[in-house]
Amino acid sequence: MKVAAVIAAGGRGRRMNSTLSKQFLMLKGRPILYYTLNTFENLKEIDEIILVVGSSDIVYAQKEILLPYRFRKVKLAEGGKERQDSVYNGLRSCSPQTDIVVIHDGVRPFVTRKIILDSIEAAKKYKAVGVGVPVKDTIKVVDKGFILNTPDRKTLWAIQTPQTFEYSLILKAHEEARKSGFYGTDDTVLVERLGFPVVMIEGAYENIKITTPEDMIVAEAFLNMGYGDFKR
Numbered sequence: 001m002k003v004a005a006v007i008a009a010g011g012r013g014r015r016m017n018s019t020l021s022k023q024f025l026m027l028k029g030r031p032i033l034y035y036t037l038n039t040f041e042n043l044k045e046i047d048e049i050i051l052v053v054g055s056s057d058i059v060y061a062q063k064e065i066l067l068p069y070r071f072r073k074v075k076l077a078e079g080g081k082e083r084q085d086s087v088y089n090g091l092r093s094c095s096p097q098t099d100i101v102v103i104h105d106g107v108r109p110f111v112t113r114k115i116i117l118d119s120i121e122a123a124k125k126y127k128a129v130g131v132g133v134p135v136k137d138t139i140k141v142v143d144k145g146f147i148l149n150t151p152d153r154k155t156l157w158a159i160q161t162p163q164t165f166e167y168s169l170i171l172k173a174h175e176e177a178r179k180s181g182f183y184g185t186d187d188t189v190l191v192e193r194l195g196f197p198v199v200m201i202e203g204a205y206e207n208i209k210i211t212t213p214e215d216m217i218v219a220e221a222f223l224n225m226g227y228g229d230f231k232r
């Protein structure tokens with residue numbers, strides 16, 4: 001069984017307001033992407049890693065990530081305009097023998113070995129897997145400044161990555177979405193559109209997506225608390 005990982009790192013991180021793309025920002029002396037890639041690189045269950053970065057970041061990624069940290073399994077692919085385009089390019093760069101693909105955001109460095117392995121095991125059985133956590137807040141549907149309704153919290157989960165799939169299924173889901181011009185903000189929604197059931201497994205509240213400047217402070221605190229499975 002051949003398992004690939006596609007690490008989406010082709011964004012600019014506009015909400016971070018930094019000149020450097022946020023996935024290259026330093027946390028305790030190492031780039032965010034180092035932590036994410038290190039956890040995947042050290043899993044024997046992962047055969048190859050496709051790191052997708054924007055075209056203007058390819059040289060930087062080679063020089064500042066691949067060379068200094070000697071990631072053996074990582075190959076670079078060029079990103080696209082939206083996250084979905086970047087993931088699609090990553091999927092097309094996977095070895096054609098790939099059976100299962102784990103899609104993960106480069107800016108979620110606190111993913112654990114257990115979450116990745118649980119998602120792979122679930123994908124062997126169910127072919128399409130989302131990782132998420134039950135929401136802690138009460139969520140309101142709001143339109144034009146007024147609350148429309150209050151969905152039952154018991155049914156609401158916040159979706160994270162990894163999202164793990166049978167390779168042929170997720171490739172087909174991306175191709176169908178492209179044909180109809182559909183863009184989603186994650187990958188499970190593309191499989192949902194096919195009418196195929198997607199199983200949800202529990203991730204972790206600390207598996208945050210580093211998005212805005214205050215997330216850097218939280219991430220540094222998590223590092224100090226020993227969260228994450230990367231080599232320190």
Ligand SMILES: Nc1ccn([C@@H]2O[C@H](COP(=O)(O)OP(=O)(O)OP(=O)(O)O)[C@@H](O)[C@H]2O)c(=O)n1
Nearest residue numbers: 008009010011012013014015081082083086106
């Ligand atoms: N064209 C894009 C856009 C996003 N991503 C990646 O998708 C992940 C989650 O996206 P998000 O946090 O929204 O990142 P950005 O698009 O970089 O952030 P922003 O929306 O603030 O610009 C990130 O690892 C990001 O690099 C990508 O691979 N290609």
Ligand SMILES: C[C@](O)(CO)[C@H](O)COP(=O)(O)O
Nearest residue numbers: 105159160161185186187209
């Ligand atoms: C895929 C994702 O990480 C799920 O939470 C997220 O949707 C991608 O980032 P964005 O901020 O929604 O673009």
